[in-house]
Amino acid sequence: MDDRAAIPVTLPRSNPTQSYWQLEPDEIADLRSTDSLPEKAETVIIGSGITGAAVAFNLLNSGANDIVMLEARQACSGATGRNGGHTKAASYRSFLYYEEEYGTETAVKIARLELANIRAVHAFAKEHGIECDSNPCDTIDVVYDEAQWERDQQAVEAMRDAMPGDDASVYTIHSAEEVRDKFFCGCGGDEGVYGGVSYEAGSLSSYKFGIGVLKLCLAKGLNLQTNTSVLDLEKLEDGGWKVETSRGSIQAKRVVLATNGYTARIWKKFQGIIVPLRGHVTAQRQGSKMPKDGLPVTYSFIYEDGYDYMIQRPKGSQFEGDIVIGGGLAKGDNEGIEEYGTTDDTAFDDVIMQALNRSLPEYFGDNWGQDNPEGRIRNAWTGIMGYSPDGFPFVGEMLGEKDLWVSCGFQGHGMVLCWMCARALVRMMNGGDDDELDSWFPEEFRITEERLHLDFHGRLHT
Known part of the structure; x- marks a missing residue:
């Protein structure tokens, strides 16, 4: 793993695999708010994903202006x-x-923050009319490993004891028979189900959500510059920052890194600390025997040393009924070790992709039926996540580097961490690092010298 973590992180690649969510890129996909790069800005945000968008929205909402966002692609x-x-x-x-x-x-x-993040994202989409197929619903974890099943039940009891009556500790335990009857798994083709755990979750198009937040920011004055790679950061004598890009340089009073798996390319202290990990996802047409009204929940399938995660596209959405399933890392050669350290989302690992491609008939057994005449696989793609040695993101001001702010390293768990971490970061940037923030934001997410010197050993279960 040391060798994989040491691979120099690159810029985002050109011509990545085409994401299912971007088969029809939005009208702002290649937007440059101004024809040329501004010479100066109060704040430069690097990265236009959910973290960058959330940071920009919170800054603008608190009265900040003169914000430039740079995106490599x-x-x-x-x-x-x-x-x-x-x-x-x-x-x-x-x-x-x-x-x-x-x-x-x-x-x-942490448990409370994660649930609050889920609820906040769906509530924000509803409040601001962002059409992103927001679908708050329950989920089921179908467990295929006996040791994991025993530990899961212990964990649920521990949460109930630690936070009785709290929404974040509400879980329902299901027997193997209930999993087969209520959730259509383990029938005919797979009798290895030990049980299941259901609880509050949801699904959405995070692309449409992110784009929606960006559009709100653009209406508030954000200057978005796409297809503009950041090549280097330099501290200036006056205390500001020089941001060198593929289209020239821009000076900023403060810089925010919202770059997740690519962070070490811009700030070398994160080399081996925020390590890229390539993930695989497929979108598949449902089988002929699957419920016509749709599956009642989203899913994860937990097996020894790994898991797959799955949603179904809700009614009224494009490609209604499609099943999106990702994961499969542990099914790759040497448990997917070659996926660490790579930023190549232009390609696939054939072994992992084949495992995902055949997964749904295996999980749903006799309930799957015949494949769609147009073919089971509609789309397949990869993406780059960022992993840290201790399983926590890095949020805060970079040590010894005034006005270099970071919110990165989300362990493939960004949709339940990024929104609240961005909110916390903006509070810090605005001088609100106080007891109220400490009451809900984990100290363990902050940047410390100790964390920047931890050894990376591989993926942690999140």
Whole structure:
């Protein structure tokens, strides 16, 4: 793993695999608010995904102006525009580990933040009329590993004990029989189900959501510059920053890195600390025997050393009924080790992609039926996530570098972390780093010297 973490992080690649969510790129995909790059700005945000968009919105809403956003490719074309569309925390799966390592208070705080993030995203989409197929709903984790099943039940009990009556500890345990009867899994083709856990989650097009937030920011004066790669950052003698790009340089009082898996390309101290990991996702037409009214929940399929995650496109959406399923890392050669350290989202790992392509008939068994006459696979793509040594994002001001702010490294868990982390970051930037922030934002997410020197060992379960 040391060798993979040491691979120099590159800029985003040209001509990536085409994401299902971007088959019809939005009208602002290649927008440049001004023909030329401004010479100066109060704030430069690097990255136009959900983090960059959320930071920009919160800054603009608090009265800031003169904000320039730089994006290496099209708007919202990174991880936010390439994920599986899941707003799902699965907080119980990490709760025992967090409790053991950091204490019950921290474990509870993280679980509450994750649920608050899910609710905030869907509420924001509704409040602002963002058409992103927002679908708050329940989810089911179907568990195929006996040891994991035992630990899952212990974790749910631990959460109930630690936070009784709290919405973030509401889980329902299902027997294997209930999983087969209510959720259509493990029938005919797979009898290895041990049980299931259901709880609050949701799905949406995070691309359309991110684009929607960007449009709100543009209406408030954001200057968006797409297809503009950041090549270097330089601290100026007057305390500001020089941002060198593929189209010239821009000076800024402060800079925000919203660059997730690509962060180490811009700021070298994150090399080996925020490590890229390539994820695989497919969109598949449903089988002939699947419920005509749609599946009742979203899904994850938990097996030894890994998991797949799955949503179905809701009624009224484009490609209604399509099933989007991603994951499969542990099914790759050597448990997918070659996916670490790569920023190549122009290509696939054949072994992982083949596993995803055949996964749905295996999971749904006799309930799948015949493949669609047009073919099961509609689209397949990859995207680059950012992973840290301890499983937490890095949020705050870079140590010893005044006005260099960071919110990066979301472990493929961005849709339940990015929104609230951006809110916390803007509070810090506005001088609101106080007890109120500490009451809901985990100390463990902050940037420390110790965290910047941790060894990267690979993916943590989140």
